[in-house]
Amino acid sequence: xxxxxxxxxxxxxxxxxxxxxxxxxxxxxxxxxxxxxxxxxxxxxxxxxxxxxxxxxxxxxxxxxxxxxxxxxxxxxxxxxxxxxxxxxxxxxxxxxxxxxxxxxxxxxxxxxxxxxxxxxxxxxxxxxxxxxxxxxxxxxxxxxxxxxxxxxxxxxxxxxxxxxxxxxxxxxxxxxxxxxxxxxxxxxxxxxxxxxxxxxxxxxxxxxxxxxxxxxxxxxxxxxxxxxxxxxxxxxxxxxxxxxxxxxxxxxxxxxxxxxxxxxxxxxxxxxxxxxxxxxxxxxxxxxxxxxxxxxxxxxxxxxxxxxxxxxxxxxxxxxxxxxxxxxxxxxxxxxxxx
Amino acid sequence: xxxxxxxxxxxxxxxxxxxxxxxxxxxxxxxxxxxxxxxxxxxxxxxxxxxxxxxxxxxxxxxxxxxxxxxxxxxxxxxxxxxxxxxxxxxxxxxxxxxxxxxxxxxxxxxxxxxxxxxxxxxxxxxxxxxxxxxxxxxxxxxxxxxxxxxxxxxxxxxxxxxxxxxxxxxxxxxxxxxxxxxxxxxxxxxxxxxxxxxxxxxxxxxxxxxxxxxxxxxxxxxxxxxxxxxxxxxxxxxxxxxxxxxxxxxxxxxxxxxxxxxxxxxxxxxxxxxxxxxxxxxxxxxxxxxxxxxxxxxxxxxxxxxxxxxxxxxxxxxxxxxxxxxxxxxxxxxxxxxx
Numbered sequence: 001x002x003x004x005x006x007x008x009x010x011x012x013x014x015x016x017x018x019x020x021x022x023x024x025x026x027x028x029x030x031x032x033x034x035x036x037x038x039x040x041x042x043x044x045x046x047x048x049x050x051x052x053x054x055x056x057x058x059x060x061x062x063x064x065x066x067x068x069x070x071x072x073x074x075x076x077x078x079x080x081x082x083x084x085x086x087x088x089x090x091x092x093x094x095x096x097x098x099x100x101x102x103x104x105x106x107x108x109x110x111x112x113x114x115x116x117x118x119x120x121x122x123x124x125x126x127x128x129x130x131x132x133x134x135x136x137x138x139x140x141x142x143x144x145x146x147x148x149x150x151x152x153x154x155x156x157x158x159x160x161x162x163x164x165x166x167x168x169x170x171x172x173x174x175x176x177x178x179x180x181x182x183x184x185x186x187x188x189x190x191x192x193x194x195x196x197x198x199x200x201x202x203x204x205x206x207x208x209x210x211x212x213x214x215x216x217x218x219x220x221x222x223x224x225x226x227x228x229x230x231x232x233x234x235x236x237x238x239x240x241x242x243x244x245x246x247x248x249x250x251x252x253x254x255x256x257x258x259x260x261x262x263x264x265x266x267x268x269x270x271x272x273x274x275x276x277x278x279x280x281x282x283x284x285x286x287x288x289x290x291x292x293x294x295x296x297x298x299x300x301x302x303x304x305x306x307x308x309x310x311x312x313x314x315x316x317x318x319x320x321x322x323x324x325x326x327x328x329x330x331x332x333x334x335x336x337x338x339x340x
Numbered sequence: 341x342x343x344x345x346x347x348x349x350x351x352x353x354x355x356x357x358x359x360x361x362x363x364x365x366x367x368x369x370x371x372x373x374x375x376x377x378x379x380x381x382x383x384x385x386x387x388x389x390x391x392x393x394x395x396x397x398x399x400x401x402x403x404x405x406x407x408x409x410x411x412x413x414x415x416x417x418x419x420x421x422x423x424x425x426x427x428x429x430x431x432x433x434x435x436x437x438x439x440x441x442x443x444x445x446x447x448x449x450x451x452x453x454x455x456x457x458x459x460x461x462x463x464x465x466x467x468x469x470x471x472x473x474x475x476x477x478x479x480x481x482x483x484x485x486x487x488x489x490x491x492x493x494x495x496x497x498x499x500x501x502x503x504x505x506x507x508x509x510x511x512x513x514x515x516x517x518x519x520x521x522x523x524x525x526x527x528x529x530x531x532x533x534x535x536x537x538x539x540x541x542x543x544x545x546x547x548x549x550x551x552x553x554x555x556x557x558x559x560x561x562x563x564x565x566x567x568x569x570x571x572x573x574x575x576x577x578x579x580x581x582x583x584x585x586x587x588x589x590x591x592x593x594x595x596x597x598x599x600x601x602x603x604x605x606x607x608x609x610x611x612x613x614x615x616x617x618x619x620x621x622x623x624x625x626x627x628x629x630x631x632x633x634x635x636x637x638x639x640x641x642x643x644x645x646x647x648x649x650x651x652x653x654x655x656x657x658x659x660x661x662x663x664x665x666x667x668x669x670x671x672x673x674x675x676x677x678x679x680x
Contacts, residue, residue, distance in 0.1 A: 067614050236605070250613050265576065265605025273590050273621030274407050281613030 012037055014077045014107040015320050020062055024328060029062070030078070030321050037111035045117060046088040047100060047110040053081045053131040054314075054323045054336040056252055068283045077105040078320070081136060083120060083127045084110075084340075094119070101130050106320050108340050124299055132165055132335030133302070133309035134295045136284055140251060141169035142294045143287040145227060148249045148280050153178030155224035156243070158215070159200075160234050163190035165310065165335030166251060168198045170227045172307050175199050179225075182218045184211060184234060186330055193333070197308065206234060215241045227251060232264060239268040248272075248279040310334025352377055354417045354447040355660050360402055364668060369402070370418070370661050377451035385457060386428040387440060387450040393421045393471040394654075394663045394676040396592055408623045417445040418660070421476060423460065423467045424450075424680075434459070441470050446660050448680050464639055472505055472675030473642070473649035474635045476624055480591060481509035482634045483627040485567060488589045488620050493518030495564035496583070498555070499540075500574050503530035505650065505675030506591060508538045510567045512647050515539050519565075522558045524551060524574060526670055533673070537648060546574060555581045567591060572604060579608040586617040650674025 011034050018031040040046055061072050061079055072079050082104030086094050091114035094100065102117030104110040120130045132138060144166075151157050157174040161167040162183025171194070174181045183194040183203040191203035204214030211234055215223070222243035228235050229252050239248070272279060287294075301307035312332045314323045317340045326332045351374050358371040380386060401412045401419055412419050422444030426434050431454035434440065442457030444450040460470045472478060484506075491497050497514040501507040502523025511534070514521045523534040523543040531543035544554030551574055555563070562583035568575050569592050579588070612619060627634075641647035652672045654663045657680045666672045 231610070250610070252613070265607035265609050267605035269605055269609070269619070270571070270590070270621070272619060273592070273623065276620075276622050276626060278618050278620035279609070279612060280616075280618035281610070282616050283613065286616060 012107065012109040013317055014105070015317065016077055017062065017072045017074055019074070020064060024325055025059070025062070025321065027321065032318065037109055040088060040090045040111060042090050043113055043115070044090050044111060045086055045094055045100070045102075045114045047082075047102070047104060047117075048084045048087050049082045049104045049108055049110055049340050050084040051082060051128045051131055051313075052104065052106055052317070052320065052338040052340060053135055053137075054320065054327065054338055055080075055136060056327050058324060059328070068285070077107050079103065080106045081131060082106075082110070082340075083130050089114070099127065101135070106317070106338075108317055125302070128311055128313060128335075128337050128339075129309060131337050132311050133169060133298060133307070135335075137165040137335050138169050138298060138309070139287065139291055139294055140284040141166045141173060142298065143284055143290070144249050144251050144282055145170050145173055145225070147287065148282045149225040149227060149247050151177055151179050151225045154180075156180045156182065156219050156221055157225045157227065158182045158184065158219065158223045158238060159227045159229070160184045160238075161229035162194045162198075162200060162203055163310075163333065164229065167227070167229055168194070168310055168334065169307070171200045172198055173301075174225075175201075176301060176306055180219075180221075182215070184214075184230075190333070193310075197310075211237045212240070222246070225249065231266075236264075236266045236268050239266055239271040242271055242275040242277045244275055244277075246275050246277040248277065250279060250281040311337055313337045313339050315339045352447065352449040353657055354445070355657065356417055357402065357412045357414055359414070360404060365399070365402070365661065365664055367661065372658065377449055380428060380430050380451060382430050383453055383455070384430050384451060385426055385434055385440070385442075385454045387422075387442070387444060387457075388424045388427050389422045389444045389448055389450055389680050390424040391422060391468045391471055391653075392444065392446055392657070392660065392678040392680060393475055393477075394660065394667065394678055395420075395476060396667050398664060399668070408625070417447050420444065420446045421471060422446075422450070422680075423470050429454070439467065441475070446657070446678075448657055465642070468651055468653060468675075468677050468679075469649060471677050472651050473509060473638060473647070475675075477505040477675050478509055478638060478649070479627065479631055479634060480624040481506045481513060482638065483624055483630070484589050484591050484622055485510050485513055485565070487627065488622050489565040489567060489587050491517055491519050491565045494520075496520045496522065496559050496561055497565045497567065498522045498524065498559065498563045498578060499567045499569070500524040500578075501569035502534045502538075502540060502543055503650075503673065504569065507567070507569055508534070508650055508674070509647070511540045512538055512641075514565075515541075516641060516646055520559075520561075522555070524554075524570075530673070533650075537650070551577045552580070562586070565589065571606075576604075576606045576608045579606055579611040582611055582615040582617045584615055584617075586615050588612075588617065588619040590619060590621040651677055653677045653679050655679045 014033045021029045086098040099122045100117045157179045159167045159170045163185040171181045181200045183200045186207045191205045194200045194203040202218040224243050226238045227249045312334045354373045361369045426438040439462050440457045497519045499507045499510045503525040511521045521540045523540045526547045531545045534540045534543040542558040566578045567589045652674045
């Protein structure tokens with residue numbers, strides 16, 4: 001699983017899907033290859049991949065089921081977004097030296113169509129920020145909250161996985177909009193960060209206190225928007241505290257992604273009826289055309305000191321298999337990124 | 341439980357909540373009284389109650405839990421909507437002889453505030469129709485489908501409990517709007533009625549065939565609107581066949597109302613994410629101000645022969661306890677009404 005000392009950065013390296021996991025991924029899920037990339041064709045780029053994004057959604061791409069993207073095929077390079085610099089371009093839109101974002105895959109060098117890649121500005125923010133706050137996690141927070149949750153000033157917004165890459169940004173944007181914001185996170189350290197670093201009004205430590213009691217205490221006017229990153233029991237508990245016409249944003253269900261049995265459904269879903277509420281899913285890629293607008297607005301908030309991004313960088317492409325499991329055990333703090 | 345022969349129509353009779361049921365209601369849930377109604381005060385009406393509506397929502401009113409209305413108190417006359425004629429009025433808005441609709445309760449004579457009552461026109465439709473098609477079931481179908489489901493011509497609408505009072509109207513309105521309409525119902529007779537009487541394009545018999553297979557066959561373009569009256573496994577199966585941006589209307593969950601354990605949640609709710617779909621609850625009373633507009637439009641469809649209402653009248657106030665359980669065993673065909 002680890003690269004030998006003789007393998008240098010200049011040897012192109014790929015992490016491929018070896019076997020579909022049941023439950024958590026393990027060493028046998030992956031295999032590493034050092035294949036020479038193909039020759040460039042018209043419209044192609046060669047990109048030196050410098051940082052790779054590690055996302056909960058990756059777990060879903062490993063299962064052979066219908067989803068919003070086809071599953072990663074056995075033997076295929078693991079799908080991932082990444083950032084780096086163009087080494088060679090046969091696309092009129094890019095030149096060698098451009099900093100770019102795209103679906104690079106988990107590999108040190110990408111060769112393939114320029115389609116879907118776009119230039120990024122390393123002066124606005126360092127490269128890894130384009131995988132986090134300006135990348136899929138920040139965009140997920142931004143569009144999930146604003147387009148699906150539609151919070152209004154004065155409303156109460158509750159966010160699970162509040163210390164995480166998505167949750168921490170959701171809460172900060174909700175604060176900027178004038179909402180009361182309550183987080184749910186696991187452990188005293190994470191809860192402290194949620195309140196002290198990210199400025200939430202309160203945070204419920206689900207490992208050490210009752211979420212139901214915490215919601216009663218911190219959401220006296222109930223919940224107008226619940227941004228759900230976790231599913232399972234926490235979702236079910238939040239459903240019992242919805243305000244009239246509440247919006248439940250289904251962003252993910254990290255507690256269920258490695259389930260080998262059917263996941264538990266939210267048995268309190270009939271509270272949607274009582275509260276005339278809605279529960280709605282979304283896929284951030286649907287908003288891709290609006291990403292530049294969101295990045296521009298978030299860059300402004302970043303400059304004004306109203307927004308902080310939390311990143312957790314794991315050093316070394318060969319540590320990707322370890323990194324993806326960190327997500328599901330809650331061991332990462334902030335957006336998880338592998339430095340190639 | 342039954343009235344003695346000496347009790348005549350002229351003796352005011354009330355059916356009161358005696359004990360909160362666990363699971364299905366039974367004889368001990370109710371007790372019958374023959375109390376003289378109070379004297380009229382200013383603003384009150386005395387109404388001879390002629391027909392009473394029996395609705396699935398009644399089961400929820402018996403449990404001592406937070407809902408959109410407070411639970412019926414022990415000893416209180418069972419809550420119900422009803423129609424009848426005004427016998428005596430101390431409200432300027434009504435005169436003796438007026439046909440009215442209101443929350444009469446399960447009793448032969450209502451005395452109390454005129455608030456919430458409104459006049460109905462017996463020339464437009466017979467009195468029981470104001471409890472069915474022009475009453476809460478028809479209004480539930482109309483507003484649930486149009487306001488929450490928002491179907492467009494050419495879309496596929498799936499309705500569970502399709503032979504029922506709500507489902508049959510939902511499907512007929514969806515057909516009027518130009519949708520492809522597929523019902524789900526229990527048994528060959530009900531399925532035949534759904535297609536032949538109510539004009540659905542197809543009906544899946546969940547007692548004798550696979551709902552998943554039926555949906556694949558009859559919804560080649562997947563489901564744009566699923567109007568859920570039943571919850572449970574059928575809801576879960578429908579979630580796996582949603583089209584992009586589908587709307588799931590949570591109208592009720594008759595399969596779960598008598599559950600003594602926590603109801604099963606829809607474990608496939610993450611399909612909302614894959615399909616960018618929403619699941620939304622509603623309470624028909626929220627649309628009360630728009631009821632006259634809906635009734636006028638439905639009266640037009642009725643006259644044009646585009647809409648049929650199916651009613652199931654049970655004769656005798658004392659048969660209310662039997663009638664309410666018919667709802668949950670699927671023994672009624674169409675809107676269930678007790679004739680006083």
